[in-house]
Amino acid sequence: METKSFQDLIKEVHDKGICQECGGCVSFCSSAEYNIIGIKDQYSPPEYINKDKCLECGICYYICPQTHILDDELNKTYKFSDYISMPLGNYDNIYSCQATDKELLEYGTDGGVVNSIINFLIENKDIDGAVVSKTDAPFSREATFADSKYDLLKASGVKLDITPQLDEIQKFCTYTHSIPKLNHYKFKKLAVVGTPCQLYTIACMKDLGVTPSQNVNICLGLFCYENFFFEKSQIEKFEKDFNIRFSDLSRINIKEDVIFTLKDQGTGEKTIHIPFNHLEGYMRVACNACADFTNIYSDISFGGLGSPEKYTTVIPRTEKGKTVFKRALDAGVIRKIDISDDKKQQMVNLITQFSKSKVNRKEQFMKNLS
Numbered sequence: 001m002e003t004k005s006f007q008d009l010i011k012e013v014h015d016k017g018i019c020q021e022c023g024g025c026v027s028f029c030s031s032a033e034y035n036i037i038g039i040k041d042q043y044s045p046p047e048y049i050n051k052d053k054c055l056e057c058g059i060c061y062y063i064c065p066q067t068h069i070l071d072d073e074l075n076k077t078y079k080f081s082d083y084i085s086m087p088l089g090n091y092d093n094i095y096s097c098q099a100t101d102k103e104l105l106e107y108g109t110d111g112g113v114v115n116s117i118i119n120f121l122i123e124n125k126d127i128d129g130a131v132v133s134k135t136d137a138p139f140s141r142e143a144t145f146a147d148s149k150y151d152l153l154k155a156s157g158v159k160l161d162i163t164p165q166l167d168e169i170q171k172f173c174t175y176t177h178s179i180p181k182l183n184h185y186k187f188k189k190l191a192v193v194g195t196p197c198q199l200y201t202i203a204c205m206k207d208l209g210v211t212p213s214q215n216v217n218i219c220l221g222l223f224c225y226e227n228f229f230f231e232k233s234q235i236e237k238f239e240k241d242f243n244i245r246f247s248d249l250s251r252i253n254i255k256e257d258v259i260f261t262l263k264d265q266g267t268g269e270k271t272i273h274i275p276f277n278h279l280e281g282y283m284r285v286a287c288n289a290c291a292d293f294t295n296i297y298s299d300i301s302f303g304g305l306g307s308p309e310k311y312t313t314v315i316p317r318t319e320k321g322k323t324v325f326k327r328a329l330d331a332g333v334i335r336k337i338d339i340s341d342d343k344k345q346q347m348v349n350l351i352t353q354f355s356k357s358k359v360n361r362k363e364q365f366m367k368n369l370s
């Protein structure tokens, strides 16, 4: 069989406009030390830098979330068959949880559960730290390494440090290139927080047994319906369309719709709900080509959908995920609410609805592409 290379990714993925910019190919390139490929513009697909040094080994092609070469292998490992019979992936139980630490809860996106689990693992020396994402401004995120509660809080957007001025940033994106960060910390035991496309590449690398995936101790997956991308002209359009000033935004939450929290202007915080379909023009195009909503190849998945305000929906998946979740509960760093069977079914139905909608969106998009 002909071995594929990065050149094939350009043809089959980039040229079709479906590169999810997860950064997996760059991070896990077999010859990363020769800078063969790289991300020149953080809002565009990776490019060749030293093409002549490419080994044409095909690793980048195998792990790309848009080639799906290793899907069968991963499905065996993560006990997943298909989205029709398993729209939420493989799981035994689903929970609504919340941080017990006041600050982690207050500054958490939803219930502050992801950061509480990371903090717990750091304090117990299970991991040296985590690759997370920090907020510089609304719609602007950057991958970062956190090895303390202080770092985790700082990354969540709390102004513990000086952050760049809003008007210095020309482009805003909710997406972050966390995977390339792995190479910087390859000698550490890591937790990685990521969207489904990012964690897919790590699952592939683990499956292939390629460095530095062995350092990833646990993958904490976020639900993800879509990511947003704003250029200057779109920012102006957004401000006009929704009568919201970017500089007034203090927080963005994603549940059944996108919830924008406006800064307190003296009359208290105000929230505005905008349905996903009203934000189509601001979505990263490649997100149309993505089917996984609940992060089926993670150890534990987390989302806001299905849970009450200030609670996180938690789906432990792998044996490791279930153990860590139980330890965090037993240690009292997170608490869960008792949910009746009826309520649980409603949660599952709602998440199923979003999962199926994402699968359908991809099918439609790919049909139009071909």
Ligand SMILES: Cc1cc2nc3c(=O)[nH]c(=O)nc-3n(C[C@H](O)[C@H](O)[C@H](O)COP(=O)(O)OP(=O)(O)OC[C@H]3O[C@@H](n4cnc5c(N)ncnc54)[C@H](O)[C@@H]3O)c2cc1C
Pocket (backbone or CB within 6 Å): 107, 108, 109, 110, 111, 112, 113, 114, 115, 116, 132, 133, 134, 141, 155, 156, 174, 175, 176, 178, 193, 194, 195, 222, 223, 224, 225, 226, 227, 253, 254, 255, 302, 303, 304, 305, 306, 312, 313
């Ligand atoms: C782009 C994006 C889209 C999402 N879409 C949905 C959705 O459609 N429906 C839904 O129910 N939930 C969605 N979520 C998940 C939800 O917003 C919360 O992250 C999740 O419920 C966990 O909340 P928490 O309070 O427990 O997490 P916290 O304790 O606040 O921790 C969140 C962690 O996620 C990290 N993080 C934040 N953004 C990113 C990013 N872009 N890439 C990698 N790591 C990041 C933070 O650094 C932090 O460590 C999305 C999240 C993101 C980042």
Ligand code: SF4
Pocket (backbone or CB within 6 Å): 004, 005, 006, 028, 029, 030, 031, 036, 037, 053, 054, 055, 056, 057, 058, 059, 060, 061
């Ligand atoms: S060396 Fe291998 S992994 Fe790196 S770009 Fe070339 S084909 Fe891809």
Ligand code: SF4
Pocket (backbone or CB within 6 Å): 009, 013, 014, 018, 019, 020, 021, 022, 023, 024, 025, 026, 045, 046, 060, 063, 064, 065, 066, 201
């Ligand atoms: S691995 Fe990620 S960044 Fe690389 S081509 Fe595929 S989708 Fe794009």
Ligand code: SF4
Pocket (backbone or CB within 6 Å): 020, 175, 195, 196, 197, 198, 224, 225, 226, 227, 284, 286, 287, 290, 291, 292
């Ligand atoms: S929808 Fe989410 S997981 Fe899918 S490509 Fe976009 S950012 Fe990645």
